[in-house]
Amino acid sequence: MNIRVLRLLKNVTSLELEQKKTHHFCEDMPSKAINSKLSTEVDTRVLNNFFFRNRDIYISKHNRFADYPMHTHTFLEMNYMLQGTATEIVEGEKIVLHSGDLLLLDVGSKHAIQALDEEDILINILFREQTISVNLLSDLRRNNSVLYDFLISHAVGKKAIHADFLLFPKKRGSEIKETIEHIIDEYFLKRDFSNSVIKSYLSILLTQLVREYPLEKNDQISKSQKLATEILKIISQKFRTITLKKVAKQYNYNENYLSNLFKEEVGKTFSEILTQERLIQAHSMITNTIIPITAIMERVGISNKTFFYNKYKEFYHSTPGEDRK
Incomplete structure (x- = not known):
C-alpha cells in the first residue's frame, strides 16, 4: 500500500x-x-x-x-x-x-x-x-x-x-x-x-x-434463467442498437412471449433494462470525458433529449450538467 x-x-x-x-x-x-x-x-x-x-x-x-x-x-x-x-x-x-x-x-x-x-x-x-x-x-x-x-x-x-x-x-x-x-x-x-x-x-x-x-x-439453472442472462449480456454489449424485436428474432421467440419471460426472470421490462444500461454508459462518458452531452446521447442510442434528461435525473438523482462539473 x-x-x-x-x-x-x-x-x-x-x-x-x-x-x-x-x-x-x-x-x-x-x-x-x-x-x-x-x-x-x-x-x-x-x-x-x-x-x-x-x-x-x-x-x-x-x-x-x-x-x-x-x-x-x-x-x-x-x-x-x-x-x-x-x-x-x-x-x-x-x-x-x-x-x-x-x-x-x-x-x-x-x-x-x-x-x-x-x-x-x-x-x-x-x-x-x-x-x-x-x-x-x-x-x-x-x-x-x-x-x-x-x-x-x-x-x-x-x-x-x-x-x-x-x-x-x-x-x-x-x-x-x-x-x-x-x-x-x-x-x-x-x-x-x-x-x-x-x-x-x-x-x-x-x-x-x-x-x-x-x-x-x-438448483440447476432453468432454461428461462439462462436465456434472461444471455439477453442481459447482449444488452450490455449492443445497447446502442439492440431492440426486443431483434432479440426475439435471434432466439426465434414470439416478441410478446419473450418480453413476458424476461420480465418474469429479471423483474423489469426489456425496455427498462436497456434504458438503464444506456444511462450507465452515458454517465461514464459524462464524468470521464469532455464529449458533448448531445453526442453522448447519440453514442448510447437515445435521441429524445427530454426523455434522456428525465430518465437520467430519475436514475442518478442529478442532472448530466451537475455530474460534469
Missing part, C-alpha cells in the same frame, strides 16, 4: 481528536447527506446519495474513539478492516472484524459501530447499484452464488432472498487485500482517471470474492 496514503489514514483528524477527548460521537456528515424525514420516521439516521456527485464510488476512513450511532443508507457499503479490529451491530447481530476481513452491507441494513482505538483502521467503501454492470452479473451468474443474488436484486430489480450482509473473512494468500489496497490508493492519491480505474477494480474485487469464497451450487 502507498506509504503516503497509509500515513494519511493513520493521522488523527480534528474530529477524531475531539472524540478522543470526550468519547462522544461528533457529527461527521453534512446535513445534505442525511435524509431528515426518513431519519425521524425510523429513529435511525438515513444517509442518502449525496456522496456520489461526480463519482461512482465514495471511500472514507471511519472516525475513531467514539461509538458510531445506528444508521442505514440508500446505497451498498463495504467495510474493510485495514488493520486492527472493529465490532459492528448489524440488524441486531454482533460482528467482529479483524484485519483483512470484509463486510458487505445491503441497502437499508441498520448497523452501528463501536468505538475504534488509535491502531484500528476501518475503511468504508460506498457504491450504488448503478455501478454494477449486467455484463459482470452475467459472469457471476455462472457461479450461481449468493453474492450474485445479493447484487442482482439491486442492479436489475430481481427479487432475491438474501441476508442484510455478507461477511468475507480474511484468507491467507488472498488477492483481495491487494485489490482493495489498489482501490484505496487510487481514491486518496486522486490521480487522473481514478474514477474509471476504481470502477474496474471494484468489478475485479467482486469477481475475486466469488472465486475465493465458493458456495454450494443451488
Whole structure:
C-alpha cells in the first residue's frame, strides 16, 4: 500500500481528536447527506446519495474513539478492516472484524459501530447499484452464488432472498487485500482517471470474492434463467442498437412471449433494462470525458433529449450538467 496514503489514514483528524477527548460521537456528515424525514420516521439516521456527485464510488476512513450511532443508507457499503479490529451491530447481530476481513452491507441494513482505538483502521467503501454492470452479473451468474443474488436484486430489480450482509473473512494468500489496497490508493492519491480505474477494480474485487469464497451450487439453472442472462449480456454489449424485436428474432421467440419471460426472470421490462444500461454508459462518458452531452446521447442510442434528461435525473438523482462539473 502507498506509504503516503497509509500515513494519511493513520493521522488523527480534528474530529477524531475531539472524540478522543470526550468519547462522544461528533457529527461527521453534512446535513445534505442525511435524509431528515426518513431519519425521524425510523429513529435511525438515513444517509442518502449525496456522496456520489461526480463519482461512482465514495471511500472514507471511519472516525475513531467514539461509538458510531445506528444508521442505514440508500446505497451498498463495504467495510474493510485495514488493520486492527472493529465490532459492528448489524440488524441486531454482533460482528467482529479483524484485519483483512470484509463486510458487505445491503441497502437499508441498520448497523452501528463501536468505538475504534488509535491502531484500528476501518475503511468504508460506498457504491450504488448503478455501478454494477449486467455484463459482470452475467459472469457471476455462472457461479450461481449468493453474492450474485445479493447484487442482482439491486442492479436489475430481481427479487432475491438474501441476508442484510455478507461477511468475507480474511484468507491467507488472498488477492483481495491487494485489490482493495489498489482501490484505496487510487481514491486518496486522486490521480487522473481514478474514477474509471476504481470502477474496474471494484468489478475485479467482486469477481475475486466469488472465486475465493465458493458456495454450494443451488438448483440447476432453468432454461428461462439462462436465456434472461444471455439477453442481459447482449444488452450490455449492443445497447446502442439492440431492440426486443431483434432479440426475439435471434432466439426465434414470439416478441410478446419473450418480453413476458424476461420480465418474469429479471423483474423489469426489456425496455427498462436497456434504458438503464444506456444511462450507465452515458454517465461514464459524462464524468470521464469532455464529449458533448448531445453526442453522448447519440453514442448510447437515445435521441429524445427530454426523455434522456428525465430518465437520467430519475436514475442518478442529478442532472448530466451537475455530474460534469
